[in-house]
Amino acid sequence: MEAQATHEDGGLRSEGLESLVLKDGRVLEFAVQGPEHGPVVLFHHGMPGSAVPMESVFGSATDRGYRIVTYSRPGYGTSTSAPGRTVLGTAEECRVLMDHLGAERYLVAGWSTGGPYALATAVADSPRVSGVLLIASFAPHDAEGLPFVEGMGVQNHVLFGAASRGEQEQRSVVRQMAAVVRDSDPSNLADGIASLLPAADVTALTGPYGADNAAHMSHALAAGDDGWLEDLRALTSPWGFDPSAVTVPVELWHGDVDRMVPVSHGRWLAGHLPTLRAHFENRHGHISIAVGSLGDKLDRLRSRAA
Template sequence: MTARPIPTRLVNTIRSYSTRANQTLTLPDSRTLRYAEYGIPTGTPLLYLHGFPSSRLEASAFEPIARRRNLRIIAPDRPGYGLSTFHPGRQIPDYPADVLSLADHLSLPRFAVLGGSGGGPYAIACAHSLPNERLSGVGVLAGAGPWSAGMQYVSITRRLTSLGATYTPVALRLVLDGLVNTLRWAVTTGPATRWIDGWLEKQSSTEKGTLSIEERRQMLLDVTFEAFVQGSGATVQEAVLLSHDWGFQFEDVLYDKVRIWHGVRDTNAPIEMIRYMAGRMPNCVLTEFDDSHYTVARHIDRILEELVPVA
């Protein structure tokens, strides 16, 4: 499966929340990795691995707190998302090599990794595969759960998406591309924008209080649309990866410590799946909050303090 060429029209309209939001690295296999930076350029480095489906722009929400906590947040697009080259046949354990290449490119001897939502499995893969001396911390915020915990925790919608991605990927790509195009049109109408604004008002997000509701809506849309700049190929690919074996055993993740923060009311990744995973990693610390998948981010100050303490 190859990604479609990136439409120049869309590339030229990417909203930048940082003058460093569109940086590029050529990987050893000649693929392009696009990444953004937020916060303090000389601050403590933290690599943020975005959700599913999403893009590097997701980390723009952390700009205010990164500046307050003297953090340099580096957020790469995974293959096929945003402006990173699609990588046919990739597996979750392949990604830590990209992370290490980025860290080497930026001359980072040590760095922390935080995976949000669908980026969680990739953060754990980093804990599994990267040299311990390179990692100053590994964290997962509202991460995806392993389906091996039990199918009773997986919604019908997610099961159908996984089946479609596995057996009819072309059809699913057509459906997703159509949905994204419909959303592009819908957000130009009053009812759609009012619904989005109402949803945002219910969420406790890191940027709330520093951005207007219109700016927060625009940020959400930019992050979402950026994920599909190359089409939905990466989303279909990752729907398979996240719903099948992740390519490593949790018992073999020996890094000390993998920290997980999760909401007990998370319906995207039920807490039972996370407890199953955390209980199998020898050095994992699971912190549970009375929150949903989205509202757990209101604890971001505590989370960052535990992952990257202020010196």
């Protein structure tokens, strides 16, 4: 798939949000931050999410010299919607992005819903991806022996319950949840999704991460809810690849009190990916497992990938 950029610099030297025009005319929004010649990491955000960088998450990595590439999946931010997209299809578009940026080798990382996209990128661009970092990642919706929603908070029971119903109900549920998230301050958001937040996550959400996350998600949903709806469908449909096909080193981190993506998902992945090394952290949730520690996690992955 060919693409062209809306700026002249094709190297890894961008600042702020930029746009890549794909061959079919759709736009993929992205950003690059960190030292110019540092090891490159493609980061896949959660649901909802966007290319807007979060210092509370990425600062520990850029401080260690990593060059972080973020992007908005189709339907989020200014990335053009792509109804019917799959996890693997989106990863193919990320391969085009990394072609454009001139990345010769890179690591991929995925948080939450971003985890499946990180694994897919390792399949779609296997010659260049040297390792995968999974943080509180989902397992496949049809994973054998995994009760997908068991241990989740009420909001996720409702969200994934809608996934098995028609488009009208899916849109209704996503619209209601987006109304809670859009432009909420951290304390209001914590109240609105309380069933998903153990104490560790409440603490993280009301710290510096809270403001970062608000900007990150508000941008994601500024143009509408299509990205969230497309993510829900892609996540709960066949991903387009077998996770066990990933052959590069995989490091997985998961908190044992996570109510957004229960630790059972991480345990399933640990039992089915032959190159995966798992770290299950006591008293950590979905947010606390990631904030402030990305740099250390990437260092561990990079030492194996080397």
